[in-house]
Amino acid sequence: MIGQKGSLLSGEIIAVAMAAIRANALRSILTTLGIIIGVAAVITMVSMGEGAQQQIQAQIEGMGTNVLSISPNRHRGMGGVASGSSRLYVDDAYALRDNSGGLLKVAPESSSRLQVTYLRWNDNLEVFGTWPEHFDMNNMEISHGRLFDLGEIQGRRRVAVLGSEVPLSLGGVPPELLLGRSIQLRGITFEVIGVLKEKGTSSGWMRPDSRVYIPLSTALYRVMGGRDYLGAISVQVQTGGTQRPAEIQRYMDMAYAEIDRTLRREHQILPGNDPDFEIRNFADLLETFEETAQTFTFLLAGIGAVSLLVGGIGIMNIMLVSVTERTREIGVRKAMGATRSNILFQFLVESLALCLLGGLLGVAAGWGGAFLLARMGGMTTVVALDAVFMALGFSAAIGLFFGIWPARRAARLDPIVALRYE
Secondary structure, eight states, X not given: OHHHHHHHHHHHHHHHHHXXXXXXXXXXXXXXXXXXXXXXXXXXXXXXXXXXXXXXXXXXXXXXXXXXXXXXXXXXXXXXXXXXXSOEEHHHHHHHHHHOTTEEEEEEEEEEXXXXXXXXXXXXXXXXXXXXXXXXXXXXXXEEEOOOOHHHHHXXXXXXXXXXXXXXXXXXXXXXXXXXXXXXXXXXXXXXEEEEOOOOOBTTTBOGGGEEEEEHHHIIIIISTTOOEESEEEEEEOOTTOOOHHHHHHHHHHHHHHHHHHHHHHHTOOTTSOOSEEEEEXXXXXXHHHHHHHHHHHHHHHHHHHHHHHHHHHHHHHHHHHHHHTHHHHHHHHHTTOOHHHHHHHHHHHHHHHHHHHHHHHHHHHHHHHHHHHHHSXXXXXXXXXXXXXXXXXXXXXXXXXXXXXXXXXXXXXXXXXXXXX
């Protein structure tokens, strides 16, 4: 019986608290604005960080865990100009292919953004010169037509393989209708011989679906001004079919040493001197990008947390004003038998309800913001449930923390003084 009476009393206190919030609906919404903005910022920013991290991870994993990337050393000389010896050449790729037993495939690469034209449509796209091994190394499959072969590389043939998004950039022509047609790369005619399946893009980093792939020899000597140096060389390491990370790493270390030895010999760099090239593991790149994305996410979440803190201070301020405005009401309730705990509970419920209301509206706003960024901004966003629960839990904690002082102040009011208050 006592428990039933207590539950009825608690229900009445909650009803009174909700009535007080409804009585000042506009002020309640404005009070929760800081919480709404804070929670929305946390949800949106964390979703951006999660989306970027997953996208980068999927793309690097799609390249394979047994791939190394060799690039020219980025050290600068006088005036910030790159050193002329800090370059990779096609002969380096041949040396790696012919003199390194631990390498499965070698693919030299050179790229440049050029104007690509088909009939009356044109777009500025990345033209990527490479060997056929590049497609197999990066798990890229053909959807229409075929890939170029070694004979077309040796003959410097003007043939092109398009990424899956390129037909959309050239008037939205169906991919199968582009086969055998001619496109122009900087005014030079190329025959389209194939279109690739969708690989997936990474905004601001790599967009393989928006590339035009051509034979490396054609790219260097016909399209890119006759230059003879490369942007990078990708190599795939022979791992013996093992799936054990420790074994894969052992093979990668052996290949790293073999590449270093071969390129030092080609570039005539003595042991102990700094090399003019860099060797990177895509797994290391993945770890670096994940750490960067995680730091970025924490930074943005911290900005949202500051907004939540400011919103909590605003709620405490409004609750203190509410206690002052309702001093006489508190006195009447105490005179009618309400205890200190009843008054304390009522104001805590009001504060908690305001923060939870702001939290729910903030979650909806953050979810909507993430959707708009993905739909209109072309970004990949992932709304994680743990971020949603964290934001709601944090807003509830703020409601309790900043509601305790106003609630205690209301509970400690002397009923006689409160009844006399005007």
